Amino acid sequence: MENQTGWPDQLYDVLKRAEVRQVSYVPDAGHARLIERCKADNDIRDVVLSTEEEGVALAAGAWLGGQRAALLMQSSGVGNCINMLSLINTCRFPFLTFITMRGEWAEFNPWQVPMSQATEPVLTAMGVKCYRADRPEDVADTAQAAAELAFGGDFAVAVLLSQKLIGRKVWVK
Amino acid sequence: MLKRRDAIATLMESRPKDLFVVPGLGSTTYDLASLGEKDTDFYLWGAMGGAAMIGLGLALAKPKLKIAVITGDGEMLMGMGSLATIGVQRPKNLAVIVFDNRRYGETGMQASHTDKGVDLVGVAKSCGIARAYDVEDETGLKKLAGDLAALNQTLFARVHIAADEPQRVLPTKDGVELKNRFRRAVAAAG
Numbered sequence: 083m084e085n086q087t088g089w090p091d092q093l094y095d096v097l098k099r100a101e102v103r104q105v106s107y108v109p110d111a112g113h114a115r116l117i118e119r120c121k122a123d124n125d126i127r128d129v130v131l132s133t134e135e136e137g138v139a140l141a142a143g144a145w146l147g148g149q150r151a152a153l154l155m156q157s158s159g160v161g162n163c164i165n166m167l168s169l170i171n172t173c174r175f176p177f178l179t180f181i182t183m184r185g186e187w188a189e190f191n192p193w194q195v196p197m198s199q200a201t202e203p204v205l206t207a208m209g210v211k212c213y214r215a216d217r218p219e220d221v222a223d224t225a226q227a228a229a230e231l232a233f234g235g236d237f238a239v240a241v242l243l244s245q246k247l248i249g250r251k252v253w254v255k
Numbered sequence: 256m257l258k259r260r261d262a263i264a265t266l267m268e269s270r271p272k273d274l275f276v277v278p279g280l281g282s283t284t285y286d287l288a289s290l291g292e293k294d295t296d297f298y299l300w301g302a303m304g305g306a307a308m309i310g311l312g313l314a315l316a317k318p319k320l321k322i323a324v325i326t327g328d329g330e331m332l333m334g335m336g337s338l339a340t341i342g343v344q345r346p347k348n349l350a351v352i353v354f355d356n357r358r359y360g361e362t363g364m365q366a367s368h369t370d371k372g373v374d375l376v377g378v379a380k381s382c383g384i385a386r387a388y389d390v391e392d393e394t395g396l397k398k399l400a401g402d403l404a405a406l407n408q409t410l411f412a413r414v415h416i417a418a419d420e421p422q423r424v425l426p427t428k429d430g431v432e433l434k435n436r437f438r439r440a441v442a443a444a445g
Contacts, residue, residue: 139305139309140311143313166304166305169302
């Protein structure tokens with residue numbers, strides 16, 4: 083990803099500093115670089131999911147086993163997680179997710195827009211605190227604060243990564 | 256046909272000390288609680304479709320412990336994709352056991368997909384879980400209990416049970432308490 087200058091590597095550093103040992107994801111262009119970094123790390127178990135809600139349950143299981151987990155997804159995946167977030171909320175599991183936003187800026191696909199608009203309200207409604215990073219220089223500090231709140235305070239925290247960070251998608255017919 | 260409470264009792268009769276169980280929302284939570292509420296069981300009161308994935312996260316975090324997910328057919332059907340995810344990871348210390356009465360017991364015993372022929376053992380095998388089999392009688396249950404005690408390969412078992420409705424035995428619903436005591440028990444087991 084030519085336009086992924088730096089910030090995915092900074093997210094990886096945040097995960098390492100937080101001692102995250104399980105990283106789950108549905109393949110995503112915006113998270114491609116971060117996923118590759120995690121897959122290349124022998125101390126991180128990368129778990130590819132068939133739907134994002136699996137990653138919510140996986141994170142709970144990891145915590146029960148004494149490990150920290152993170153879920154990487156795009157905004158459309160948030161909709162797949164809603165009821166499973168009851169598990170995080172009711173049991174007060176720490177939960178950290180990095181979300182690449184679609185449907186909010188220079189989006190070529192209108193089908194991404196509804197879930198994009200619903201992402202933050204839905205997460206908030208389910209008890210997940212939302213932090214947002216719009217500029218590359220904000221990513222590391224925002225993600226670090228999110229990780230500290232999640233694992234230091236047993237909170238559920240999402241970092242919404244603006245579509246501006248990912249850049250215009252070149253649509254090839 | 257096997258009765259669910261007899262089946263859980265047989266399965267847990269010689270339960271190894273390093274076996275931790277995640278029962279699914281509904282009847283399997285009551286089945287396990289009928290043997291006495293334990294710190295080593297993470298009773299689910301919600302998160303339908305999530306039991307197998309909780310088991311996977313736990314199994315990956317604690318490779319030296321044995322993890323059994325014991326859930327119902329309806330709960331498993333809702334998280335069927337997790338069998339594909341488990342088929343990719345294949346932790347040696349994870350067993351997924353489905354008590355299949357072909358009914359949704361919580362909502363009035365309506366027929367589930369397995370009543371119409373959907374074969375969960377076939378699904379598990381197709382997902383790459385090679386050790387997957389049906390259990391139909393007491394002998395099969397004892398073999399499954401033995402396989403659990405010597406768990407060394409991802410295991411899937413479908414236990415055919417009668418559609419009976421024994422009295423519910425309810426464990427605590429306090430999620431924070433369930434989490435903390437289970438996590439402490441896991442940590443104490445090493």
